[in-house]
Amino acid sequence: MSTVTSTAGQGGPSLPQERRLVTEIPGPRSRELFARKQAAVPPGIGTTLPVFVTHAGGGVVVDADGNSLIDFGSGIAVTGVGNAAPRVVERVRRQVADFTHTCFMVTPYESYVRVAEELNRITPGDHEKRTFLLNSGAEAVENAVKVARHATGRQAVVVFEHGYHGRTLLTMTLTAKNMPYKHGFGPFAPEVYRVPLAYPFRWPTGPENCAEEAAAQAIDTITKEIGAGNVAAVVIEPIAGEGGFIEPARGFLPAILEFCRRNGIVFIADEVQTGFSRTGDLFACEHEGIVPDIIVTAKGIAGGLPLAAVTGRAEILDRVHVGGLGGTYGGNPLACEAALGVLETIEAEDLTGRARRIGETMLPRLRALAERNPVIGDVRGRGAMIAIELVVPGTTEPHPTAAAEIAARCHAEGLLVLTAGTYGNVLRFLPPLVVPDHLLEEGLAILEKAVNET
Incomplete structure (x- = not known):
């Protein structure tokens, strides 16, 4: 049985960019x-596809049997710059030879400071x-909430239907979906409240009314049931990730942000899945000109090494006392160097523009597929963050x-x-972002065939 290897022997972009099946999957x-x-x-610890990877790079992953698969997952939006990016x-x-940790x-x-800068x-x-800097998206979201509570002196946190924010006690509480994320793991953290999200495909009165009505309902709930003066933070994904790549109806996010500004509420954007060029903007907030008080990033930040960040207004973050923030591994030097390499790659290869071009390829193909197959109820997304809802x-029945x-x-x-x-x-x-065009086209052809046969 032949195997696929890169010229470097360790995957990366030199790995042959081809789909090749030598065994069953x-x-x-x-x-x-x-x-x-x-x-x-x-x-x-579940498994989406039980193939054990030995190499990965560009747009493929190679398994222990020598099969080369097209990658439309990126480790859940982590390897946007590709696996083993040079x-x-x-x-x-270089860093691992110098030192791996000091805390x-x-x-x-210096690398920690450079990433922060x-x-x-x-x-x-x-x-x-x-x-x-921290280790994971969940840890970063939890710390962002901690900072907001400290800065405002308030306790309540508002989140949205269909949101996902992590698996720790607090972030599991912030997450909407019960199974598998919350089932059997209670009791949950107090002072967390959920309000409607502008979900155009499923809005009862239609997508044209979605933004205005959803924002009004959310604000009304916060005002009457929680009290705006009790709310430390609103936490929202600019595009809901695990919830189904839901892009809130245009105008919803600005309305929520303006309400937060009027009431001294910290607006926290959870860009763990949407950040670092994934949506065709460097950050998804930029699409509607949203300037959050705090932005949380992880996943695509370090090319596969564990790193996350909380970035926010100095007047908010500077209020926390010395020693109130941190963690033993947060901002590990290897992960910091990886993050600097990611940022260099995004700029040098214009991966933000590349994400837009991926969307320009995928969305028309998927919309045409939906016209032929009524099992696809909605096609949505931006850049290289695309989904179809079945x-x-x-009907609109899931x-x-x-x-x-x-x-x-x-x-x-x-x-x-x-x-x-x-x-x-x-399906998301x-x-x-470095996937070659021919693999993108081949992957779409496989998807079209799968939909047609279902």
């Missing part, structure tokens, strides 16, 4: 490894900012079995896709 070696996984790892690899290689709170190092520079708004034809079947057909043909959505009926597409 998953193959015998992956099945053997999956049996070991089941014996060693609790079943609560600038990331080189920076990490920034004990003896600091860059995020202060590139995130929306020209106000003075501060940034501190419904029972002729059709999760169709989503699962299409995903399974794609996987069998060597296309890695992910499901999502509050109702489990959304997150190709690496």
Whole structure:
């Protein structure tokens, strides 16, 4: 059995950019490894596609059986610049030879400061900012809420239907969907309140009324049931990720932001999945000119190394006392160097523009597919963050079995896709921003075939 290797021997962009199936999916070696996984790892750690990866780069992942699959997942929006991107690899290689850890709170190092400086520079708004670094998106969201509560002296936190913010106690509470994220894990954190999201496809009076009515309902609930003066923060994803790539109706986010401004509420944008060029803007907030008080980033920030950031107005973050923020591993030097490599790659290769071009390729193809297949109720997204919502034809009733079947057909043909959505009926597409055009087109052809056969 032949295998696919890169000229460097470790994946990366030199890996042959081709789909190639030499066994069934998953193959015998992956099945053997999956049996070991089941014996060693609790079943609560799920698996989307049980192929065990040995190399990855560009738009492909190669498994232990030598199969080369097209990647429309990017490790859930993490490897936007590609796996083993050269600038990331080189920076990490140099750093790991110098030192792997000191704890920034004990003896600091320059790369942490440089990442903070860059995020202060590139995130929306020209106000003075501060940034501190953490390990994961959930940890960053939790710290953003902590900062907002400290700065305002208030306790209540408002989140939105269909939102996802993490798996810690607080962020699990902030998350809307019960199964699998919250089921059986209560009791949950107090002083968290949920209000409507402007979901155009499912808004009862139609998408044309969605933004105005959803904003009015959300603001009315906050005002009457919580009290605006009790709210420390509103936390929202500019595009709801796990909830199904829901792009709020245009005008909704500005209305919520303006309400926050009037009432001294900290507006926190959770850009964990949408950040770093994924949507065709460097940050999704930029699409409607939203300038958050605090922006939370992770996933695509460091090319696969664990890093997250909280960036916000200096007058908010500077209020926290010395020692009130931090963590042993937050801003690890390897991850910081990786982040600097990611930012260099985005700029050098114009990956923000590339994300827009990916959207310009995918959206027309998917809309045409939807016209021929009534099982697709909605096509939505921006840049390289695209989704289709599956419904029972002729209705808006969610059709999760169709989503699962299409995903399974794609996987069998060597296309890695992910499901999502509050109702489990959304297929989401997150190709690496460096995916070659021919793989993008081939992946869409596989998807079209899977939809037609379902």
